[in-house]
Amino acid sequence: MTLLRAENITVSEGDTPILHPVSLHLDPGEPLVVLGETGSGKSLLAQAIMGTLPKDLSPKGRVVLGDRLLDAARPAGFRPLWGREIAVLPQEPWLSLDPLMRAGAQVSEAHRLVRGLGAAEARAQAQEDLARLGLSGAEDRYPHQLSGGMAQRVAIAAARAGGARIVIADEPTKGLDAARRDEVADLLLAELAHGGGLLVITHDLALARRIGGRIIILREGKVVEAGVTRSVMAAPAKEYSRELIAADPETWAVRRKPPAFAAVLTATGLAAERGGNQLFSDISFDLSEGRILGVTGPSGCGKSTLGDVVLGLVRPAAGRVERAPGLPPTAFQKLYQDPVAAFPRHRTLGRTLADVARHHGQTQCQIDALMPRLGLAPVLLSRKPGAVSGGELQRLALLRLLLVRPKFIFADEPTSRLDPITQKQVIGLLTETAEGEGCAIMLVSHDAALVGATVDHVLSLAAPQKHTELNAPIVAGALQ
Template sequence: MSHPALRISDMSIKDKSGVLLVDRVCFSVERGGAFVLIGETGSGKSLVAQAVLGLLPAGLIVSGQIECDGEMVNLADRAALRSHWTHQLALVPQEPRSALDPTMRILPQIAGIAQQHRARAAMSSVSLHHTVERQYPFMLSGGMAQRVLVAGALTTDARVIIADEPTKGLDDDRVEEAVLRLRQIQEHGRAVFAITHDIRVALGLGGQLAVMRDGQLLEQGPVHNLISAPRHAYTRAWLGADPDRWQARKASTSVDPVLEARSLSYRVGSRTLFSDLSVRLHHGSITAVIGPSGSGKTMLGNVLLGLARPIAGSVRWKDGTDPHFVRRPSLRAQYQKLHQDPASAFVPGRVIRQQFIDLSSVLPSGYMERDLPPLLERLGINPGLLDRRPDEVSGGQLQRIAIARLLLFEPLLLVADEPTSRLDPLVQREVMELLQELVNERGMALLITSHDRRLVRAVAYDVIELG
């Protein structure tokens, strides 16, 4: 009888206080097939992968069994699990840059001297030129670095490749490329266990799809069956959160500008990111800046906010003010930026409430009692979260808290730099709907930088394409 490449039986994970984090998870991955696990941040997806690899954080207790190609192993036996690395299990991490040693050339990182011929064959199979083997990680694009990790997994004898968020933060073209690389793994006869927020990964790989929430598998089955006829309300909500299913937004009718830029050019070293670019943003408008990584999206937002100087052209805020020569703090406070990573906007280790209190020198007296509570209620933020540190709240919660802090300044313009790239689909839709409502209610202008064309089609009327 043929065994699956990987079978998980009755996996449960508890913390040291006995709180159940993962509840009796069972699934199998067939040889040459795929099993895709989707679910919101904090649902337990990554804990499942860590348990399979014997890499759970200290203090967590796991029970259940894993079967690798017919051999049974207790999930609590970390040493036995780790003995299956390379010949049974291999990991393709979600952050290629952090997974590669910046001081080593590529080939030695993929394989030792004895396996260099296999490494070269694997690199060739994922369309990496032979010259890449002598390069360092910093010399590679994000897509190339990801291919290096896939080549490393192929160089091993692992029958199951675990891919953790393989498309996180990638533009549309690179999403397709990442899925193609995972399919190449399947074509080599390996099985793929993928953890993702992106339904396109499941559609591209086929096989089985499972939906996880609060540590439980709500439902699982063949990908196309589950997508076409989901049984659980949460699954239907998840699928409905895909940007392709959002209703398109109507254009603003306002002609009153909050910003006008003419003939902008910006260069980094010898490379010109954009040239002769003009932008006009109105009250109540939503404009998107789209393009691949490195095309200058973030830099354009910085130029419009007066945080970077163009080599040519001009930017004028309301009433003709040049942002590089603003003398009124009240005006500068009305042109705000929502960062891609909400954690980067807060001081780590410092209680969030205190970081709101720190604004007392630039906000009107009484804002903590008068202005902040209704904003928290409007944004669905539990006031108790302010008594935590930034690392003690989820990404979606911290993003809403960051929005609340910005709205205290009553901005005319909000530049949102990839505001949802680190969020799961449900939270992404929630954040974008919230931003759209605030644009309508407050009449501010919203400029979004994004690599996601589907999201842009759903929320923006005017689009600026770079790169």
């Protein structure tokens, strides 16, 4: 028996269609993957099926859920089913978590209010859920005390707590290392053993392969190819599908290491703590103009904290950071892992970028020149942050940063929301900025292949209180 059937789902902005008719079905025990580049309409499709589209977008089509027939144009009819029949794992955990509630309370609340468990049973179940996702001991932390990957896992636990048979997972492993990615994928797949339905929205080729089942590939709001995931990934029939799969970082050429110039900053004996626990200690390195330092390690090991220490946003527990003399504070910039939290929600993106350009002596011409280099359409400038995809917003965050013409960039998972094609384009622009502008870059990524092909040195953070010294260059694309 089909759990869910979506028929001729479309989404329009005014008179402009942005998602063309898409039909799909979910059967018990068989996952469905929707794969595509950033801005292809993947999340719009999920939101239309859930009835959660922004008010300025107009959906059409119908959704059959069990014995219920729902009109996509009337999203209020979907609300009674949220959490109970169908649940969504959101792409932006920071927006889905209550900043004033501890992690454990947010998960137990769903068990109590949606599933109807008693308070004690709900708390115990929440602890078990978090432990299964590698978050033992995190139940007393607030969202701002969690790394991006940890926040994503808390959001997953909270979304699943209602017991819905159908789960729509929108980029569920964004920001997670490979081990955590596979754990989350296996956790989602485990629900299928009980006759559940799973729809995974992703640009991650490795996740698509891990999930398996059937696949739909979207581009510019249209279905390009559909079929069995294993068959399509192994032998795609369409040119775009082949291009998308071939853009995997595993196929990238290794970047040639540039000569060393003057140091932009020097870190000596750095250590940091969080919640009384030491994240890392005794980290020292020099980073010169034009060089890229890769920072790797599992979620929660302190990668983002290291960047905040280097930028002076967090005081180190030990050690010091020295910057090259003569550089203004604005020369040191951070490209945030979650750009949705870094943009004013109620202003158009064009106005925000114009203000930054004006403040730093740039013009609209510079914005217009960077837009196509980042694969961004001019129409996005007239929208507010909530009306663009996560990947588009991440590239707009990079554009805003480049308007400042920094000498140092801490790029915190800058391609975690991007499909392989766009990811390669953005990393290319970052390396051009390093080499052409003499900018030093610390690049955080969970993708070992991307790091191996891009950076000059690697700093690998492991479990708290352990780290690998910065002393080995990239050799033949492998981390050493």
